[in-house]
Amino acid sequence: MSDATRPRLKVLAAMSGGVDSAVAAARAAEAGHDVTGVHLALSANPKSFRTGARGCCTVEDSHDARRAADVIGIPFYVWDLAERFRRDVVEDFVAEYAAGRTPNPCLRCNEKIKFAALLDKALALGFDAVCTGHYAQVVTRPDGSRELHRAADMAKDQSYVLGVLDDRQLAHAMFPLGDTETTKEEIRAEAAARGLFVAKKPDSHDICFIADGDTQGFLAKHLGTAEGDIVDEAGAKLGTHSGAYGFTIGQRKGLRLGNPAGDGTPRYVLDISPVENTVTVGPAASLDIHALTAINPRWCGTTPAAPGPYTAQLRAHGSETPVTARLDGGELHVAFDQPVRGVAPGQAVVLYDGTRVVGSATIATTQRSTPGPSGA
Incomplete structure (x- = not known):
């Protein structure tokens, strides 16, 4: 059973102020769910979070989300999660770079903010699910368990940054855009047809809390x-x-x-x-990597019981590569069928079985095809 066939639910729609989350909220409401919109205030100084089309979470975005909710005809609130975001995402980002690792803040935000802090608050208030504009699919199996799958349109798939969601979180996640092969132009056309002002709004990109896109300058400010x-x-x-x-x-x-x-x-x-x-x-x-070890694995459903063949994705917009993976205590060991490049500690490795997301882990060490300077 997909999101579209679920029974009527009380849904909290996370609305960033962009076109995807607005259309997702509209589709959830149109499907008959009892939808409430919420915009997350993630900065203590939100005016600093946008330069042109960069980032999100500004006062402007909050107003855009409110206007979209008004058009859809759903209640709307702004929730302040700035302190939690600073601690769990921004400070984690700085600390990881200081330790020589390369983190993915969007993945951390999904894990710690949208499907932890936000979901916990939603459940406490009686909501059944959190709805976002991510392109991915939650599929319910006959036994009632849930699986996370790639979006129907691979070109827009965002399952990589959702690979941190566990079984409990998947049980309360809704992605109305994931099961239709709709181009971004068609999503914008749908938004325009629904009368949503954000239909022509540029997509946000880069790291939302680095307003000018200068990651090195941001880190220098924090780390000297x-x-x-x-x-x-x-x-x-x-x-x-x-x-x-x-x-x-x-x-x-x-x-x-x-x-x-x-x-x-x-x-x-x-x-x-x-x-x-x-x-x-x-x-x-010398960049060729033939294996890696990852820590803190999180499984989107059942923990893999034995070593097996999977495919792995190593970055948000990367391609899949065949691997063999096995668990050893709390560590995930991944061997690549063919060497890969550009793999850095701190990145996430996400395992797939076909279109199903098996889970993810944080890369701790890599093993080079030729010996590296420090045996990395």
Whole structure:
């Protein structure tokens, strides 16, 4: 059974002020559910959260969400979760970069805010489900258990950032946009036909709490500057940097190295050591990863009982790659059928069985196809 065939529910629709969440709320109401709209105030200074089409959660977005709710004909509220967002998302983001890891704040927001803080409050107030504009599907099996699946339209699938949802959260999640193959242009046309002002509103992008899109500047403000060395795989100094947190595994641009590699090939970031404050660079071939270990696994349903073949996705807009995965205590060990690149500690690895999301975990270490500078 999909979202569209569920019985009448009391639904809390999270409305960001964008077109997707507005159409999702409208579809939920049209399906006969008792819908209430809510906008999450996630910043103590919301005017700072938008520059052009960047980000979300501004006063402007709150007004847009309210106007959409008025058109749909549903009650609307603004809930202040700024302190929880600061602690669980923004501070976590800064701490992860300080530790040399590359976090995904959208995934953390879904885990800690939209389907934890928001859902808990919704259930306490008597709501049955939280509705969002994510492109994914919750499917109910004959035995009553629920599964998270990719969206019907793979081009818009957002199941990767929902891979942190557990069975309890899936039982109260509703994604009205996920089971129809509708282009974004058609979603906008639907919004216009419903009289929703946000039909032509640009999509938000990048990190909502970094208003100008300058992640390195944001981190420098919070972590300060600390000059360190940029070295090659043999440890020879090639240049300096003003903060190891300003780099990510696989990065090519912005290294500012005066001398090219001896063979003229580009250099890429291979390793980041916050303790030694060094950044190691080298050739693209040294980025090849054949296995990883991930921690804090979260399962979208039943915990896998035995090692098995899956596919894995390593970033929000990445492709799938075949893997073999096994659990060992609280760790997930993933071996790739073919080497992959651009894998960094702190990222999430999300496992799939066909279109079904099995679960996710946070990458702790990687194993290179050729030995890395620190055995990473």
